[in-house]
Amino acid sequence: MKKEINATGQACPKPVIMTKKELDNINEGMITTIVDNEAAKDNVSKLAKSLGYEYEVDAKSDNEYHITITKGDKEEIEKKSDKVTKGNSKDVTIVFASDTMGKGSEQLGKILIKSFIYTLTEATPYPSTLIFYNGGVHLTCEGSEVLEDLKELEAKGVEIISCGTCLDYYEIQDKLQVGEISNMYTIYERLKNASNTVNIG
Amino acid sequence: MKERQFGVVAFKSTQYAIKADTIFNRHNIKYRTIPTPREITHSCGLAIKFNLDDIKEVGNIIEDNHLETEGIFKIIKDNEGNKAEKLH
Incomplete structure (x- = not known):
């Protein structure tokens, strides 16, 4: 058919x-x-x-x-x-809701998030998916200090998705440097299907 | 796994690490702000990772800006795990 x-x-x-x-x-x-x-x-x-x-x-x-x-x-x-969950990655989705880690000092938060993403490159198994939304999309766009690490993770098979609505809101859709643009359906699907979801930001 | 080596500066406090991040950012040098490797225990949680070829410049930046460190280390990663060697 x-x-x-x-x-x-x-x-x-x-x-x-x-x-x-x-x-x-x-x-x-x-x-x-x-x-x-x-x-x-x-x-x-x-x-x-x-x-x-x-x-x-x-x-x-x-x-x-x-x-x-x-x-x-x-x-x-x-x-x-089955293939997706086997191998080098763990069925974990990490959500970045902002470009800083935690509330309090923004300066500290920015450094912590850099340090956190670097840590992801050093520890296996890798998470299966990284989701970036709201202020988090600044991390996947031009000018981000973690692009190198994110590209390394992507090369190792980690799925990186940025919220399209958010990129559009901040008018940085053309500045995306790593991963793919996605929508709320995919974001919800990844959150729902992962055996573990970790929220950062 | 291939052996990997890089330099790490550990600081006396988080404030110095944050200051170092801002200062290194202004220099044309490849660096990374990372969690202090576990092998270097006696320091604050953030450190600067750098390429060992740049060790001289890193030393100058630290001195010129009066950044208080716990030391400059060489980290060697191989099959047996990580080793830290204090350089300075």
Whole structure:
């Protein structure tokens, strides 16, 4: 079974919702979602990834992306989700709600957070996901003093996601240097699925 | 695991560590503010990590700015764990 969803012109998170709805409707098959911007492409891809479905992205142009998701049998899906939790990373999600650690002195808080993120690079197993929202998104953008550490973590397989609404609010969407832009759906999914969530900030 | 070496300055107090972070930031030198390695126990919790090639410059910065340290250390990381060697 093949189906096409035209999500061009739809504001975030509509393309994700439309795709999810169709995927829920079918037992197995292929669904191609067409979107007109990169953020939507990433979000739909991430949806597929988080559900454990195979997907392929075909960039037709700068404003036309086709994401084809294959919903296969359950056994296969479970096998894939197993892989994510095994290996070098622990099923822990760390949330950075601001660019300082704790309340009190901002100067101290900024140093503590640098020191904390450095520590993450030194201790294994690594967390599976780092989530940055509100003031925390400054840490993943240009000018952040922890970019090098975050890039190292990303290279080691740690998923790094920054809240798109927040990047937009601070008008630093084009300054993102590491990881991916995401939405509240993905953030909630990571928080909900992790066996452990640690809040910093 | 490959052996890794780097320098670490440990400070007398957190205030000096914070001051050092601001000062090092103004210099063209690669450094990192890190939690003081466990091998160096007798100091405050924050330290400056640097490349051993820059040891002379690091020493000058500390002296010029009267930063009170617990010492400058060489940290050696290998398969057997971490070792700290006091340099200064």
